[in-house]
Amino acid sequence: MAVVHEWAFIGVFFSLAWVFPFLPILGARLLAPRKPNAIKQSTYECGVETVGDTWVQFKVQYYIYGLIFLVFDVEVVFLFPWALAYNQLDFFGFFAGLVFIFFLFDALVYAWRKDALEWV
């Protein structure tokens, strides 16, 4: 029962949290003047007229970081249960974690040696 109650709180919180930022924005919409014109609504890029659309193919510089991040994040999900039960484990648990983290670190060293960690 208690567990259900805690998650009910989170559920209500998730559905209500959007109201708090929404109300002032709504209030501003009611109070603020609205006199749009073409120049006011143009894209602001340091006063220079925009050339073309922004929604074109961009070089996503960070995608290799994204891949490495994914490796780490997925592995950390597996490390949390290990850490949670760590008090009940013995030295075997430590060595199991060591092997696991070794493979995790191995991926980082590989990426490092391949110069994937340089911002270009």
Next chain:
Amino acid sequence: MNEVVCSINHVVKCLTDAGVTPDLANLLTIIGGVVLVATVPLITVIFLIWIERKVAARVQDRLGPNRVGPFGLLQTVADALKMLTKEDITPIGADKFIYNLAPIIAFATVILIWAVIPFTPLHIGADLSIGLLYFVAVASIGTVKIMIAGWSSNNKYALLGAFRTIAQLLSYEVPLVLSLLIPVMIAGTMSMQGLVHAQGGMWYVFMAPVAAVMFFIANLAETGRAPFDLLEAESEIIAGYNIEYSGFKWGMFMAGEFMHAFTASLLAAVIFLGGWWGPGVEQVPVLGFLYLGLKTFVVYLFSLVLRSTVPRVRIDQLMALNWKWLVPISVANVLVTAFLLQLTKALGLAPQTGDFAAALPQTIILLLGNLAIVLVVLNLVRNIGRNERMAAAATDAAVGHSEDERVAVGAPGH
């Protein structure tokens, strides 16, 4: 805990006596609790902005806001009122729905973190058994708001700003999560209230100082504070992802950022500085608010002083710092702490009771392990720095300039 359950039951009972069905009464009580928890950050943020401006002003030898209200305390209220009456401009090219959604997400995700923060032994929104994981999950929704704000604005600066911010937030999430493993390992629980209870004998900042520092640095980057405020580098990409926003939507981004920074300090206080623990808190639980507030403000003021004194780093330096220093150190820290915890258990030094004397031997051993990590890292930094300087000197000698000449030629004002 009983007291809170009683008072909640009391409210529920009052409502059912008044003729409300039990289910509805439960729901109304929960909604009341949610509004109560969510109002705390809303009120805090008004004073946070004032404190931030005052501290920054003092560091720069100015007075800061001092006209509206006593000591300028109402300056933020005046700013908010002004912002309400500002015209809200949506650029023609923007993707309207997502453009309007971004500021709402920005603010809501920060409030959501407050659901699991234990203010006192009795007052907590929801003591989830995976509270720590909940914090990590909710905080990372913040990345989404930046991506969709940058993309939907249809502005090249906004998109570039969003790109580098995503790279930064993704990267610093790794040391953040790795440093959180260590309190979990020591305490054996992921519930926030459980983590605070486990610190009754010794705060984790003494048992795992390296993890605490990692958490602090990673949080600075996650919340986009100086020296990691690349997401709003005015001089390079004007304002980054929120350049096209105006009026209260822009205000929501700003308020969300201030609140996230404060929430990060709050979490550092809860996870590493013992949360609500303090003298007499077990007799008078309400004192927990005071102790937690004090600890949070120490961390927060430290980040404010950092913000106003340290210059911004470059994006490649930022990434190198994370992947080549913070991540390896965090991994090493996890391994060293794991080994030492098993060692203390094998030696019979693991604390059996929750008081200071019982936790002391383990703390000393963990502290020595952390000290070893710090010494190794400092030595590495020194050696790498020396090698780089020698290499630079060798190149200069080959070209025919001495170091002094190079400095003299390069120095401004000559």
